[in-house]
Amino acid sequence: MHRRFIVSDPDKCVGCRICGLVCSLIKEKGFNPLLSRIRSIRMEPTFNISIACCLCEDPTCVKSCPKSALSKNMETGIIHVNKDKCNGCAWCIESCEFGTIILHPTKKTVAICDLCVGDPKCIQYCPTGALMFVSTEEISQKTREKLFKIFAEKL
Amino acid sequence: MSGYTYKILIVDLTAEKTNVKELPKSFCKKFLGGNGFGIKLLYDHVKPGIDPLSPDNVVVFAVGPFLGTSIPTSGKYIVYSKSPLTGFQGESVSSSFWGHSLKMAGYDCLIIKGRAKRQTYLFIDDNIIEFRSARELWGKNCIETERLIREKIGDDNVHVVTIGPAGENLVRFACIYNDGRFAGRTGIGAVLGSKQIKAVAVRGSNTITVDKPDELLDLCADLIERCRNNPTIQTYRTVGTSGKFNQFYKAGIVPINNFQRSTFEETELVSEDIRNISAEYMMEHYLNKPMGCLGCAIACGHIHFIREGIYKNTVVGVKYETIYALGSNCGVKYFPAIAKANELCDKLGLDTISTGVTIAWAMECFENGLFSSRDTGGIDLSFGDFENLINFIPKIAYREGLGNLLAEGVKRASEKTGKGSKHFAIHSKGLEFPGYDVRGLKATGLAFAVSTRGACHLRARVYSSEIGGKINRFKVEKGHGKYVAQRENLLTLFDSLMLCKFSEEIWNEPYKEFANLYTLVTGMTITSREIRTAGERIYNLEKLFNIREGWTVKDDSLPPRILKEPVPDGVAKGSIITADELKFLLDDYYAVRGWTKNGIPTKKKLIKLGIDDVSEEVTV
Structure with missing residues (x-):
């Protein structure tokens, strides 16, 4: 069974950040992109993307945690944070290659996307359909389809 | 603290x-935000008759x-001041992330009051406000x-x-x-x-809370779905506002050569000429990427990338108004040149509409x-000569x-020049015409x-009903006044709650839906009647x-050309608004x-309207 994770298509993403607003409301009861588990990046003039935890097979964040506060659920792939163990040292944030872990400014513990228990709300609210909930196999299929189209046009 | 922060930051530059200050709840409910806050604070903080470019003027961001x-589409802010162009209330709406940072x-x-002793930029970092030297930034372009x-x-x-060099x-x-x-x-x-x-930099970290988060979230899902499915919004997303050009051109309302014509070729209705500045052509030939503002489910802003030719590597978002102002109105039909002129205005910090109309007047x-x-x-400032336009x-x-004269805007420039040039200075109250x-x-x-x-095309935005045939656009009749007033x-x-006007079509019953959203967000109950009255109140305060x-x-x-010269060509040929007709419309309104x-x-x-107290000196 392939695990699914959140992917954003930069061709469709317009950088509205509704995903982050919705995420912060659901997880933190208030609108604040700084508290969101999905973060948006804009590079002027034309590039937009939103990024959440990629469920790495061998996550560096888990390995880097000196308090063993992070653990990976082998079934779902979700990284869990043990709030009692986490002391907010932020080593995981440094080690994450995607910049998707946040340090909560008041609770002083880290937070990571938990895929809203298998039904990510950010995806439902994405106005342009840029966000997708897909497995590695599905995303590579989509890439192959794109490639095929490019070849088909050339022929 | 739901919806509002209930706080105003007042920066006195003279005193550094x-x-x-606290904003009372009653104030918020009465003036709603954005437009309402802006005009009320401007009214209270500016003395009558001051020079807009003196330290006595204030700038209000809301x-x-x-x-x-x-x-x-809620990611907007408004900026208010006494306008140096019109001498009346000046306002302009922009969007994306800055306003959000201010609120956070x-x-x-x-x-912003007074005048700084030296070139300054402000840095607002939550509750820490710094006056920083802008000496090294002075002269730099906006971007x-x-x-x-x-x-x-x-x-x-x-x-x-x-601001760019133009503001300086x-x-x-x-x-x-x-x-x-x-x-x-x-x-x-x-x-x-x-x-x-020179600038105001803001970093905010506070969370924005709402009174009823769950209900609001459900409603938002529905609103976003409406945005996804609305055909007008789909056009905004795929093509942008420039998609209107062909439609407007066919309707004979795109001004050409400073409102001297409405077609490029007398013989043909849609000539080959407009093909090169039509949205379809742009889609095909220049990279076109929609860029959304914060919270925007529309993304009307499209970035165009010119990949070849003399204006290679120009990257800019060209809107309909600019295609008109720096394009057709100056006789320019070559899209890369319009893009280049647009990019220059953006960097220098010039309003493209006013720039285009003023240059067209000079042409x-x-x-x-x-x-x-x-x-x-x-x-050689001739219509159609885009190289000289850009220079x-x-x-x-x-x-x-001569740029020094044109920098005063078309009203002042034509008054200074005289010799009949006021006849074709296309402005009302000193603000240059948008592309209609x-x-x-x-x-x-x-x-x-x-x-x-x-x-301004955005105060009442009645052009779409007119082009769509909902009201007769060639006739002056009773009822236009009511329609315009209601739309205003x-x-x-929209400008007070700060929603984008391009979202207009998604609202089935705007007053009711706005009232409901307002209550869910702020926790203050408001009826659709109260919210309707608030719109009228704010407009009257502007007046x-x-x-x-x-x-x-x-x-x-309206400018003399509009009142005295009939349209010479195209679908609207012969049409004119005479002084008598305007008088009739004004009386009705x-x-x-x-x-x-x-x-x-x-x-x-x-x-x-509950604003009799603010205005003893002006009412009858």
Whole structure:
């Protein structure tokens, strides 16, 4: 069974950040992109993307945690944070290659996307359909389809 | 603390002091936010008759109660000041991330007063406000300034509003830039320049809460779904506002050569000529990427990338208004040149509409022999000559030679030049016309004449009903006044709650839905009747401000060309708004508004709206 994770298509993403607003409301009861588990990046003039935890097979964040506060659920792939163990040292944030872990400014513990228990709300609210909930196999299929189209046009 | 932060930040540049004031709940409910806050604070903080470019003027930035929530298209802010272009209330709306940062820093409004002793930029970091030297930024263009400040502070969460060289040099139609968007109109960039303020950088970290999060979230899902499915919004997303060009051209309302014509070729309705600036052509030939503002489910802003030719590597978002102003109105049909001119205006901090109309006026002067190439510094300002157009734009921003005259805007430039040039100075109250030849859109003509900020297509936005045939665009009849007044009240609400007007079609019953959203967000109960009245109240307050500045019925007018010369060609051929027709429309409009024949709100009206106390000196 392939695990699914959140992917954003930069061709469709317009950088509205509704995903982050919705995420912060659901997880933190208030609108604040700084508290969101999905973060948006804009590079002027034309590039937009939103990024959440990629469920790495061998996550560096888990390995880097000196308090063993992070653990990976082998079934779902979700990284869990043990709030009692986490002391907010932020080593995981440094080690994450995607910049998707946040340090909560008041609770002083880290937070990571938990895929809203298998039904990510950010995806439902994405106005342009840029966000997708897909497995590695599905995303590579989509890439192959794109490639095929490019070849088909050339022929 | 739901929806609002209930705080205003007041920055006194002369004293280098800052002050935070509470906004009472009653104030918020009465004036809603954005437009309402802006005009009320301007009314209270500016003395009548001051010079807009003196330290006595203030600049008010305001946001709305929905900003920072998931309500689609709520990412906007408004900037208010006494306009150096019109001398009346000046306002301009922009969007994206800056307003959100201001609200997250803890403020619904920012008031900038006085004049800094040296070139300064402000850095608002939540509750820490710094006056920083802008000596190294002075002279830099808008986009560079934003980048330099962000690099200096070292945080991408910092958002910046800034002026370009045009604002520094007090060009009367200088605009304000942030996050790739512009508060373009009425010249408030020059007011910031006069205060020696180059930029305002903001970083905010506070959470924005709402009263009923779960219900709001459910409603937002529905609103976003409506945005996904609405055909007009789909066009905005795939093509942008430039998609309107062909439709408008066929309707004969795209002004060409300073409103001298409405077609490029007399013989053909849609000639080959417009093909090259049509949206379809642009889609095909230039990279076209939609860029959304914060919370936007529309993304009307499209970035175009010119990949070849003499203007290779121009990257800019070209809108319909710019294709008109720097394109058709200057006789230019070559899209890469329009893009290049647009990019220049953006960097220099010039409003593209006012720039285009003012240059088109100069081109007509040149055509009529009022200016020679000696006046223009060797630049041959002829319609269609885009190279010279592009060379001339910086002269306005730096006030060089003839550019110094044009930097005053078309009203002042034509008054100074005389020799009949006022006849073809296309403005109302000093604000240059957007891209609508109102001779073939008579209700829009009324809206342009009465607009409180000068010629504006967005106060009433009745052109789509006219082109769509909902009302007869060639006829002057009773009812236009009522329609325009109603639309103004409604759109004032869009600017006060701060929602994008391009979302208009998704609202089935706007007053009811706005009232519901307002209650869910702020926790303050408001009825649709109350919210409707608030729109009218805010609009009347704008009017009162203008009256206090010396407005008379003569100011609600249209340029002589519109009143005296019929459209010479195209679908609208022969159409004109005569002075008598305008008088008829104004009478109808004032009566519906509950104003006197001279356009002054009556005491009775103001009591009904609850603003009789603010305006003793101007009412009858």
